[in-house]
Amino acid sequence: MESRRIAIVGLGLIGGSLAFRLKSRGHYVTGFDVDPERANTALHLGAIDGVGLSLLDGVKDVDVVFVATPVGIVSEIVADIAPHVGQETIITDVGSVKRPIMENVSRMDLPVTFVGGHPMAGREQGGIAAADPNLFENAVYVLTPPIEPKGPWPEALAVLKRVIQGDLGANVTVMDAVTHDEVVAAVSHMPHVAAAAIVNALGQTAEKIPKALALAAGGFRDTTRIASGSPELWADICLHNSASVLRSVAYLQDQLEGFQEALLTRDAQGLEEFFGKARDLRAEVPAAQRGLIPSIYEVMVPVPDTPGAISAVTSLLASAALSLKDISIVRQREGEVGALRLGLADGASRDLALEILLSEGYRAYGR
Amino acid sequence: MESRRIAIVGLGLIGGSLAFRLKSRGHYVTGFDVDPERANTALHLGAIDGVGLSLLDGVKDVDVVFVATPVGIVSEIVADIAPHVGQETIITDVGSVKRPIMENVSRMDLPVTFVGGHPMAGREQGGIAAADPNLFENAVYVLTPPIEPKGPWPEALAVLKRVIQGDLGANVTVMDAVTHDEVVAAVSHMPHVAAAAIVNALGQTAEKIPKALALAAGGFRDTTRIASGSPELWADICLHNSASVLRSVAYLQDQLEGFQEALLTRDAQGLEEFFGKARDLRAEVPAAQRGLIPSIYEVMVPVPDTPGAISAVTSLLASAALSLKDISIVRQREGEVGALRLGLADGASRDLALEILLSEGYRAYGR
Numbered sequence: 001m002e003s004r005r006i007a008i009v010g011l012g013l014i015g016g017s018l019a020f021r022l023k024s025r026g027h028y029v030t031g032f033d034v035d036p037e038r039a040n041t042a043l044h045l046g047a048i049d050g051v052g053l054s055l056l057d058g059v060k061d062v063d064v065v066f067v068a069t070p071v072g073i074v075s076e077i078v079a080d081i082a083p084h085v086g087q088e089t090i091i092t093d094v095g096s097v098k099r100p101i102m103e104n105v106s107r108m109d110l111p112v113t114f115v116g117g118h119p120m121a122g123r124e125q126g127g128i129a130a131a132d133p134n135l136f137e138n139a140v141y142v143l144t145p146p147i148e149p150k151g152p153w154p155e156a157l158a159v160l161k162r163v164i165q166g167d168l169g170a171n172v173t174v175m176d177a178v179t180h181d182e183v184v185a186a187v188s189h190m191p192h193v194a195a196a197a198i199v200n201a202l203g204q205t206a207e208k209i210p211k212a213l214a215l216a217a218g219g220f221r222d223t224t225r226i227a228s229g230s231p232e233l234w235a236d237i238c239l240h241n242s243a244s245v246l247r248s249v250a251y252l253q254d255q256l257e258g259f260q261e262a263l264l265t266r267d268a269q270g271l272e273e274f275f276g277k278a279r280d281l282r283a284e285v286p287a288a289q290r291g292l293i294p295s296i297y298e299v300m301v302p303v304p305d306t307p308g309a310i311s312a313v314t315s316l317l318a319s320a321a322l323s324l325k326d327i328s329i330v331r332q333r334e335g336e337v338g339a340l341r342l343g344l345a346d347g348a349s350r351d352l353a354l355e356i357l358l359s360e361g362y363r364a365y366g367r
Numbered sequence: 368m369e370s371r372r373i374a375i376v377g378l379g380l381i382g383g384s385l386a387f388r389l390k391s392r393g394h395y396v397t398g399f400d401v402d403p404e405r406a407n408t409a410l411h412l413g414a415i416d417g418v419g420l421s422l423l424d425g426v427k428d429v430d431v432v433f434v435a436t437p438v439g440i441v442s443e444i445v446a447d448i449a450p451h452v453g454q455e456t457i458i459t460d461v462g463s464v465k466r467p468i469m470e471n472v473s474r475m476d477l478p479v480t481f482v483g484g485h486p487m488a489g490r491e492q493g494g495i496a497a498a499d500p501n502l503f504e505n506a507v508y509v510l511t512p513p514i515e516p517k518g519p520w521p522e523a524l525a526v527l528k529r530v531i532q533g534d535l536g537a538n539v540t541v542m543d544a545v546t547h548d549e550v551v552a553a554v555s556h557m558p559h560v561a562a563a564a565i566v567n568a569l570g571q572t573a574e575k576i577p578k579a580l581a582l583a584a585g586g587f588r589d590t591t592r593i594a595s596g597s598p599e600l601w602a603d604i605c606l607h608n609s610a611s612v613l614r615s616v617a618y619l620q621d622q623l624e625g626f627q628e629a630l631l632t633r634d635a636q637g638l639e640e641f642f643g644k645a646r647d648l649r650a651e652v653p654a655a656q657r658g659l660i661p662s663i664y665e666v667m668v669p670v671p672d673t674p675g676a677i678s679a680v681t682s683l684l685a686s687a688a689l690s691l692k693d694i695s696i697v698r699q700r701e702g703e704v705g706a707l708r709l710g711l712a713d714g715a716s717r718d719l720a721l722e723i724l725l726s727e728g729y730r731a732y733g734r
Contacts, residue, residue, distance in 0.1 A: 002402040033685045062435050080414055098656065099625055120582065129730070129732050130669065132706070132730075133672065134669075134672075137672075138617055148453070164436070165482055166377045180574055182572060183576055183578065183579045184582075186568070186572035186573075186579050187567045187571075187579060187583040187587045189570060189592040191565050191587050191591070192481060192624055192642075193623070194561055194565050194590070195590055195645070196622075196626075196642050196644075196645035197561075197619055197622035197623050197626060197645075198557065198558050198619060198622075199644075199645040199648050199649045200618075200624050200641070200644055201553070201557060201615060201619040201621070201647065202554060202557075203554045203648045204621070204622075205549060205550070205552075205553035206553075206614060208548060208549075209549055209550055210555075211550065212549070212550045212553050213648075213651055214652075215487065215507060215554055216652045219550075220554045220555065220558050221652065223558045223561070223590060223591075223592070223593055224558070224590075224645070224649055225590070226590055227645045227649050228646050228650070229642070229646070230642075231638075231642035231643035232639055234642075235635050235638035235639040235642060238638055239630070239638065242630050242633070245630065246627060246630060246631070247570060248572060249626065249627060250627075251567075251568035251571040252564055252565060252568040252623065253620065253623055253624075254568070254621075255563075255564035255567045255568050256561075256616055256619065256620055257620075258563050259385075259560055259616065260613060260617075261618060263605055263606070263609050263613060264609075266606060266609070268602050269597075269604075270600075271602035271605055272599060273595075273598075273604065274563060274598075274602075275565075275597035276566070276595070277567055277570070278562070278563035278564075278566040278567050278594040279566075279589070279594060279595050279596070281566050281570045281580075281597060282566045282567070282588070282591055282594050284580055285580055285581075285583045285587070300497060302497065304501065305504075305688040305690065305692075307684075307685050307689055308665065308685035308688075308692060309686070310681050310691050310694060311678065311681035311682045312685075314678035314682075315678045315681075315682055317678070318677075318678035320638075321674045321675075322608075322674060323672065323673060324677050325672075325696075327677060327695065327696055328693055328694065328696070329694055329695070335476035339497065339499070343566075361603070363496070365496050365497065
């Protein structure tokens with residue numbers, strides 16, 4: 001593998017994780033962040049080989065620049081650095097919305113090659129402290145071709161594919177910007193909007209019945225967990241992907257209106273179809289992923305709410321070298337432990353896990 | 368504690384859990400289920416002392432009858448058994464919707480006392496196999512007075528309170544049927560409808576872009592987890608609570624329209640307020656619970672996706688007698704382990720957990 005000089009602009013969770021991994025793979029990684037303290041932390045943590053004294057200093061003489069800033073400022077950053085990097089330098093980004101960035105960049109008529117990118121890796125708001133060199137392993141990593149492909153962009157794509165698949169261990173999918181933005185609106189942005197709307201709707205009920213908030217249960221918190229994201233980040237994302245988000249939210253309203261109609265006309269069959277279609281469609285999600293999203297085989301284990309109860313179960317499975325793909329507590333009520341939901345990689349693992357747990361006297365069952 | 372003769376009609380998760388707990392507390396518990404096999408399983412598992420040969424035989428000469436059937440048939444069951452139980456017998460139910468039941472029962476002018484009930488305990492569709500004697504511990508258990516209170520219902524309420532608080536360990540809240548139904552629509556029914564609508568809306572996008580399903584991420588599955596419930600059950604619940612569900616879904620529509628308006632007018636501040644209000648309101652949920660819902664103090668721990676990785680973390684905390692109130696995997700992508708999200712009971716436990724994990728070399732951080 002050839003070692004490259006790579007610059008990372010923006011050292012948050014994504015930038016920091018890129019830095020850790022690429023440095024560990026033998027590339028020479030320099031980093032820059034508007035917040036010098038964050039850059040020094042990255043250096044201190046060993047995420048980067050060097051800190052750029054300025055944005056332009058940070059990207060001087062490198063082969064690849066990853067712009068890992070908030071989506072709203074990617075275009076300006078690209079405009080700022082493009083004239084100052086080498087002719088052969090490849091610039092890419094990690095923005096979760098691609099169309100406006102690709103359109104802006106296309107208008108700039110840059111002297112260098114820009115390929116859009118979006119690692120579809122869960123964006124916990126943990127910052128550099130949560131940076132993880134394994135963040136991209138087996139993740140879907142979307143690369144977006146220029147709107148008017150010209151110059152050596154196929155070569156640039158090839159280089160990025162080698163880095164992303166070879167070094168990051170991600171799976172590259174080439175997708176045009178418009179398609180990408182429609183997809184992320186449907187699978188991520190709209191659900192975030194919906195979660196926030198659900199909480200605010202409960203707020204309307206709580207204005208009349210304050211104890212409604214107090215009685216919200218586990219299912220409510222699970223459903224609205226993503227409503228606890230950064231308001232600034234999500235306002236920003238929605239504004240940058242407004243067309244697709246509005247379309248996706250319109251679909252959501254269509255569905256709610258269909259439900260209302262069925263309920264108003266007391267159409268039991270229509271209601272069952274509404275819920276049944278959702279259940280079946282959701283079950284399809286992993287299956288449709290062609291292996292990129294392994295499906296989960298579940299085992300339920302009632303456990304008492306005592307220290308060590310969860311540890312006893314996980315240790316038992318670990319001793320059989322069973323790897324948990326998922327684990328969560330099914331609360332009988334918020335905060336109270338009821339049962340452990342364990343996700344295993346395949347049917348055989350699930351059956352083995354069941355056998356072990358039952359033989360140890362747990363009232364476990366598969367699903 | 369005086370031992371009572373208690374009959375349970377319907378031996379699913381709730382009925383089975385009631386049976387296990389009440390029998391273990393020294394009551395004499397008989398059970399009946401339309402499915403004789405389920406009744407025999409309950410007997411075989413030791414959940415009940417005896418099986419009723421028929422519905423009427425099952426409730427003969429008992430002090431309390433718990434009707435734990437689907438909400439749609441509670442009223443008929445009550446009508447069937449009321450004339451055949453003793454004058455002193457108390458009948459109660461566990462239906463998740465109270466107004467129609469209370470209205471039907473009020474019209475019956477029964478010879479015995481009926482008090483509505485709803486244990487607000489997570490309803491996993493596990494059936495008797497998932498029955499758990501601890502299901503109701505610290506759960507909110509709503510009791511609903513008759514619409515036209517008459518006869519010895521205060522005494523009946525007192526008896527049920529003793530059984531529910533003393534034997535089940537739940538917290539009784541007396542609430543009128545209308546208020547109860549508004550609350551459960553807002554905290555449970557509407558979110559279930561929304562989750563199903565979100566999945567079906569993705570389905571509309573997937574009709575144009577099939578790969579959209581394949582790219583659905585962890586956040587999407589978390590948000591729609593409750594959309595995998597039984598369509599029959601949820602159609603039934605919505606039909607029985609239609610007025611409140613329609614009102615709550617209308618609030619959801621209002622919220623979505625407000626969001627659309629803000630996005631169409633590119634009102635960044637309005638969008639931030641929309642997301643910010645949701646985040647703050649959601650954070651209020653546990654605090655508003657006056658201790659019934661303990662809030663969760665979170666610790667994030669990046670872990671490799673290897674057998675034993677999770678066990679190592681949970682064992683470490685168990686060795687310090689720290690009880691996990693919550694545990695889940697933050698997937699960087701569906702099915703892939705990224706970080707463990709641990710929920711602890713209080714700030715002190717979180718700080719101790721952090722200290723232990725950091726001292727063992729984990730890159731853990733609190734939130």
